[in-house]
Amino acid sequence: MVPRGRAKIKAPEPFEGDRSKARGFIYHLFLLFSSQPDAYASDQLRVVTALSYLGDTTAWYRELITENAMRAGRWITWQAFEEDFLSTFGPIEEEADSGILLQGLAWDTREPIDKFNAEFTRLAYQSGIRDDRALVLLYQMKLPEQLREQINLTCPAPATFMEWASRATELNHKWHSNRALNQLAGRSGRRTGNNRRTETPRINATQAQPLSKEERDKARREGLCFECKKPGHIARACPLRKERTRPTARIREVKEDDDLADTTVAGTANVIQATDISVSGF
Secondary structure: OOOOOOOOOOOOOOEOOOHHHHHHHHHHHHHHHHHOOOOOOOHHHHHHHHHHOEOHHHHHHHHHHHHHHHHHOOOOOHHHHHHHHHHHHOOOOHHHHHHHHHHHOOOOOOOOOHHHHHHHHHHHHHOOOOOHHHHHHHHHHHOOHHHHHHHHHOOOOOOOHHHHHHHHHHHHHHHHHHHHHHHHHHHHHHHHHHHHHOOOOOOOOOOOOOOOHHHHHHHHHHOEOOOOOOEOOOHHHOHHHHHHHOHHHHHHHHHHHHHHHHHHHHHHHHHHHHHHHHHHHO
16 A cells, blocks of 8 residues: 555556567556655565566566575665666667667657657657757747747747747647637537528518429319419419519519509690689680
8 A cells, every 4th residue: 555645656567578669568567666665675576576577578587586586595786687678678779779769750640749749758868869950950940830930039048958848738738729619619600500591481462482292283184373372363374473573573563553643634724724714814
């Protein structure tokens, strides 16, 4: 049980001989031992614990170390075990291999930058790059041009590699947050638009509604108009259609009739007035 106030470190994954994971395996064990110093106070406990996390493919190494301890009557020190373990399972040319991987490392901009930063830092450390200016230059080359320009415009401008990585992370997180908000706003807008489009349309009472196939067949058999459903004419000559399609003409005809009536009345009045004058003059 981990004492109160101390970090709880999970157990490392079984080591199966992958050279790229050998150093990480040792680092993980170091964290475990540091979190519980009383439980792993002796070299023997540390070495035995490390051997217990070796997988099936590295069981031979566990047997070798155990046999040597039995013959010597004591376990080797943790420092000696660590050196022997890394010389046996560690990368053969770690710096060269890490440098090659670092050169080919690329950031998938669809993903947050955190994972890229962690991998860049790991490979840079393993490749032996310690000069901060070299790290900054290499890191800048890995960033998209737009993000690099945004970082240069921030104040104060970053100077060290850690400052560059921190500023890139901050801007990238803001970009992802804004993108998520825009997507939510877009979905909300589409839902509102769909609601508008699905409103029931208002029907014009004077507009003829299309007949179903059964209604058309019945009207055809009984000789009824497709428009007004009455006999004696077809839809093309239906008075109801004429009333709907020529409202302006009807208004014009009524107006002309009214004008003609006004003209007739005015003319009659003039004739009557002239007759009165003639009679009085006579």
